[in-house]
Structures are given as structure tokens and as C-alpha cells.
Amino acid sequence: GWAGRLRDLRPRCCRCSAELGWLPSPLLHPPPPHSGAAAGAASVPAAPTACETPSPLTIPGGTRQSPINIQWRDSVYDPFLKPLKISYDPTTCLHIWNNGYSFLVEFDDSTDRSTIVGGPLENQYRLKQFHFHWGAINDWGSEHTVDCKFYPAELHLVHWNAVEYPSFEEAVMEGNGLAVIGVFLKLGARHEGLQTLVDALPAVRHKDTVIEFDVFDPSCLIPSCPDYWTYAGSLTTPPLTESVTWIIKKKPIEVDEDQLEAFRTLLFTSHGEEERRMVDNFRPLQPLMNRTVRSSFRPQLGP
Numbered sequence: 001g002w003a004g005r006l007r008d009l010r011p012r013c014c015r016c017s018a019e020l021g022w023l024p025s026p027l028l029h030p031p032p033p034h035s036g037a038a039a040g041a042a043s044v045p046a047a048p049t050a051c052e053t054p055s056p057l058t059i060p061g062g063t064r065q066s067p068i069n070i071q072w073r074d075s076v077y078d079p080f081l082k083p084l085k086i087s088y089d090p091t092t093c094l095h096i097w098n099n100g101y102s103f104l105v106e107f108d109d110s111t112d113r114s115t116i117v118g119g120p121l122e123n124q125y126r127l128k129q130f131h132f133h134w135g136a137i138n139d140w141g142s143e144h145t146v147d148c149k150f151y152p153a154e155l156h157l158v159h160w161n162a163v164e165y166p167s168f169e170e171a172v173m174e175g176n177g178l179a180v181i182g183v184f185l186k187l188g189a190r191h192e193g194l195q196t197l198v199d200a201l202p203a204v205r206h207k208d209t210v211i212e213f214d215v216f217d218p219s220c221l222i223p224s225c226p227d228y229w230t231y232a233g234s235l236t237t238p239p240l241t242e243s244v245t246w247i248i249k250k251k252p253i254e255v256d257e258d259q260l261e262a263f264r265t266l267l268f269t270s271h272g273e274e275e276r277r278m279v280d281n282f283r284p285l286q287p288l289m290n291r292t293v294r295s296s297f298r299p300q301l302g303p
């Protein structure tokens with residue numbers, strides 16, 4: 001049943017096997033110390049790569065956990081993968097909620113007004129919410145990595161299979177229940193679409209605060225380049241169920257330093273608690289195991 005599965009999936013510390021809290025605590029798993037800085041340049045640390053992070057949390061019995069490192073040359077081009085069709089109705093946007101781990105922008109999913117179809121999916125999926133993961137500094141923060149490289153942040157747009165399941169809660173427990181689009185954020189030009197969200201963040205600085213946020217089209221946060229990778233995985237936060245078809249966009253979007261800093265002004269903590277900044281809210285990499293990452297695009301020649 002539900003409770004039993006939750007217990008089985010509870011993460012353990014990769015170093016000491018202690019059972020971790022309900023939410024994976026980034027404080028127990030700080031990013032790795034810098035290494036290899038040249039003598040005389042010690043104040044300019046080398047950026048760590050994902051492959052230097054501690055071994056992943058292990059999930060007993062888990063065979064399709066997320067996130068993973070996407071090794072470009074190991075992904076397999078699948079000419080039968082269709083383009084992903086995204087159709088969002090901006091008026092289905094409802095509110096922004098600081099849930100103590102990220103901020104969630106939630107949508108009305110009672111009808112098929114904001115959906116995705118195509119790509120690797122056999123059904124139409126409804127948009128439920130989107131959120132981000134980010135680091136304390138720009139050298140890490142994404143959950144997935146590409147060739148062991150972190151991006152400073154990653155966007156997740158979470159959809160559920162309303163053709164086969166009656167509710168999001170039921171879809172979460174099924175192998176084809178969810179479809180999540182992942183978009184990497186990289187440092188560059190200011191993103192005007194994202195700025196609308198950034199301007200609203202001070203109002204949800206504390207855990208458990210919610211504000212109305214009606215009318216927003218998240219397709220402005222998805223790169224127009226159609227290329228993506230796809231693989232079968234899991235949620236990266238409890239209940240960590242293996243219910244997600246991941247669709248990871250190859251091309252990142254650009255955001256500027258101020259916008260990433262605005263994410264870092266949010267708090268894990270509620271009003272009245274000692275303030276803890278909301279940073280490093282990503283899960284460590286998980287083993288690929290017996291899985292193939294497929295790409296919608298032909299392999300490229302290059303380094």
C-alpha cells in the first residue's frame with residue numbers, strides 16, 4: 001500500500017546509512033569541497049563537477065530513480081520520437097506557494113485547458129504545477145547534469161495523465177502517471193518572462209505563504225528548440241515514486257545573476273523561525289541502472 005511504499009522509498013544518507021528526514025535535506029549533503037585549485041590561485045576555486053559528488057542516496061528496490069547524469073554520447077537517437085506539443089492557457093494559473101522546499105506555481109487542472117501531448121507520451125497530460133531547483137552559488141543547482149556538468153538551476157513542469165487516472169494523487173503512484181519537462185537555466189541575459197515571477201517572490205519569502213498569481217503562460221520558460229532527451233524516472237522529492245516520464249530540453253534558457261539571487265532570498269523557514277536561506281534544494285544524482293536515455297535529435301560530431 002501507499003504507506004508501505006513510502007517507507008521503502010525513504011532516502012538514506014549515502015555516507016552513514018542513517019535514514020534522512022521526510023524531505024532530503026541539502027544541509028546533510030553540502031556540495032563537495034573544491035579541489036585542485038592551483039597554488040597561488042586558491043581564492044578562485046575550481047567548479048566541482050557532478051561526478052565528484054558523494055555517491056547517490058540509495059533507494060531500496062528503486063530501479064528508475066531521478067535525477068541522473070545524462071551522458072551525451074551514451075544517449076540513443078530515436079527517430080520515432082515525435083515533437084512535443086505544448087498548449088497552456090495562461091488563465092489556468094492560480095497561485096505561488098512556498099512549500100518549504102521550493103516555490104510552486106500551481107494551475108487549475110480540473111479540465112484539459114493546459115496540456116502537453118506528443119513527444120514520448122502516449123496520452124495527453126495536464127499541467128499541475130511548476131517549480132525550480134537551484135544552488136547557493138552558480139556552480140551547481142540543477143538536479144540533472146549533462147556530461148557531469150551542473151547548471152545553476154533547473155525548472156520542472158509537472159503534468160499528470162488525466163486520460164488514464166482520475167486524479168493527480170492516483171497518477172503519482174503509476175508508472176505512466178506523470179510527465180515532467182525539465183529545463184536548465186544558465187547564466188546570461190535577463191529573462192523577461194521569468195521576471196514576472198521574480199517580482200512576486202518577496203511576497204512568498206517564508207515557508208507556507210501563498211499569493212494569488214493568476215494569468216501566467218509558462219511556455220515562455222521553455223526553449224523553442226524542439227530537441228530533448230527522455231527517460232523513465234521518478235519524482236526527486238518524496239514520495240520519490242517511479243512514475244515520471246522525464247523530458248529534458250537540450251537547450252537551456254538564459255537568466256541573469258539578479259534573477260538567481262532573487263531565488264536565493266527565499267527561505268526554507270516559516271515566520272518566527274530562525275531564518276535559513278532556500279538554496280541547494282536539489283536531490284543528488286541517482287544510478288542509471290538498466291535504463292537508456294533516448295534523444296529526439298541526431299548525435300552531433302564534436303568534442
Ligand SMILES: [Zn+2]
Binds near residue numbers: 131133236
Ligand atoms: Zn523538481
